[in-house]
Amino acid sequence: MVSPVKRLPRAVREQQMLDAAVRVFSRRGFHAASMDEIAEHAGISKPMVYAYLGAKEDLFIACLRREASRLIEAVTGAAGGDLPPDEQLWRGLRAFFGFVGAHREGWTVLYRQARGQEPFSREVAGMRARMAEVIAVLLGRAVAAAGQRASESDLEVMAYALVGASESLADWLVDHPTEDPERAATRMMNIAWLGADQLLRGATWRPSR
Amino acid sequence: MVSPVKRLPRAVREQQMLDAAVRVFSRRGFHAASMDEIAEHAGISKPMVYAYLGAKEDLFIACLRREASRLIEAVTGAAGGDLPPDEQLWRGLRAFFGFVGAHREGWTVLYRQARGQEPFSREVAGMRARMAEVIAVLLGRAVAAAGQRASESDLEVMAYALVGASESLADWLVDHPTEDPERAATRMMNIAWLGADQLLRGATWRPSR
DNA sequence: GAGCGTACCTACTCGGGCGTAAGGTTACGC
DNA sequence: GCGTAACCTTACGCCCGAGTAGGTACGCTC
Known part of the structure; x- marks a missing residue:
């Protein structure tokens, strides 16, 4: 009763x-x-x-894994196929910000939690590494398409910078509920691609003196 | 005895x-x-x-504030004066990565801790906002110097992307102890500035279709 | 309609660690 | 020298929440 x-x-x-x-x-x-x-x-x-x-830690890891696999699936699914690299990156970013926008508060917060906490940071580091690897490969293809060369580690560093910038904008997006995820993706794409494009052409910045 | x-x-x-x-x-x-x-x-x-x-929380906040003020002082001190914007950004980045490199394990970890944990995330958000604000102003000056215009929010978004990318590379630096901080700063500068420069000139990326 | 396995519950134990009460001891002013 | 204030200690109270022991009810199969 x-x-x-x-x-x-x-x-x-x-x-x-x-x-x-x-x-x-x-x-x-x-x-x-x-x-x-x-x-x-x-x-x-x-x-x-x-x-x-x-136990509690197992439970948390289960949450993390479920949400992470949903995100990664969304991103890689959107960026698949053999489109030109910039188009792939664009679709990936759109999927990423779309996901974050749809899960405001949910995923990002969980993710932020895990990055600091010791038992989980390895888990998160693994996920980030997978994302970065995907992006590095993509950048590598772009370099090759432009007839240039780039070292593994340069590509890796660029990929990590991109991941970090996207995470940061994702936080920003969560704090600005009126903002359209699509627009955030466009902004990110502008920042990322124009810089990448320059680099891929072999341009470098150097101190003025 | x-x-x-x-x-x-x-x-x-x-x-x-x-x-x-x-x-x-x-x-x-x-x-x-x-x-x-x-x-x-x-x-x-x-x-x-x-x-x-x-209490414990007070203690943690005290740690956070002390380390944060050291970092911010290092960065703003290095980027001061009225040098051209790219030079300022470069010096700021160099100071940032230098600081992280010198405090490997210390600062970054503390910082990562705080971003998730609820009582502290506001504190960190405030610090990030201050950093982003400094950068946004700097970018604004660069835009003006190039004879262009940019909305407040565009500058803010770019600044946050830059902060996120730098944080991400800082993590990467901590995980790669052999890497020279100076080099990391150069890498970051290349990524950031070439993209920024393009944007400041009014270039935009757009979907191919 | 007996049996069995799976879903589900109430009601505990127990340890860890934050925060404190109450009391020693050293330096410094006068 | 002697009071007093600041430094410093040992030793404990106590709450909170993770994890469990042991048992109940439901429904499916034959």
Whole structure:
């Protein structure tokens, strides 16, 4: 007579738990979030969470992985095919900012959480490395198409700069709810591509003196 | 007979405590760091820490502020004067990467910690905003010098992208101890300035279709 | 309609670590 | 020399929240 509590198959409950966990973790942060609150949000009791998804750290990592794979899938899916490099980059950025815009508060916050916290930073570093690698390859193709050469490490550094700039703009986007994600992507593309294009042509800046 | 424990004036002890706190916080992270360990590292007992610097959060904020003000001072000091904008940016970047290089592990880790953790993220956001503002002004001067115009928000966005890219390269620098900070600054300058220069001339990228 | 496995619960234990109460001891002013 | 203020300590209270023990109810199969 209290709450009827529908019985549901495991797979469904796991997703509900993850949904709840993402919300609570992003609101409160990893440490301030309590397992009790997550369980309550999921409409379930705490031991179920432990039974299905393990300890608190495991749960957080599960959240991280689910959201990360969604993001990466969105980006690589959009940037696939064999279009010219700038078009690929553009589509990738659009997908990225679209994702962030759609999940404002959710994903970014989780991501920010994880970057500092020791058990998780390796996880995040891995994701970033994968993203950077994709971009580095893309830049490499652009260089080759322009008939130039560039060292591996130069490409890597540029890719990391691009990733960092995009993350930063993603934060900015979250803080400016009226801003259109598409527009943010365009802005990022302008900054990234005009600089990249110059570099790919062999231009370099040097101190004036 | 046990440990002689020199008595020291407050100002000195406070600095020792902050030194210890920065080390422990960056090693362990905010939550995993214990006040006992910090006190021990400082060669003092716990109640002294509370007496001088307050609760754990206060202590962390004190660390953050001290390190941040050192960084900002280094950057703005280096970029001062009325040199041409690219020269100013270059000097600022050099100071930034020099600082990070000299404090590998220390500052960056602390900074990463703080960005996610709720009570501190506002603090960090404020610092970033100050940095971005400085850069935005600088870019604005460059635009004006080129006889062009740019909206406030365009400049702001570019500044944030630049800050994000620099942060990202700073992380990369920390993970590559053999890399020279000066070189990292040059790389960043190339990426930033060539793109900026193009934008300032009124160039824009647009989708091919 | 008995049995069995899976979903689910209430109600605890237990440890870690923040913050403090209450009391010693050294230096410095006069 | 003696008070007093600042330095410094040991030793504890106490809360909070992760994780678990042990048991109940539901529904599916034959």
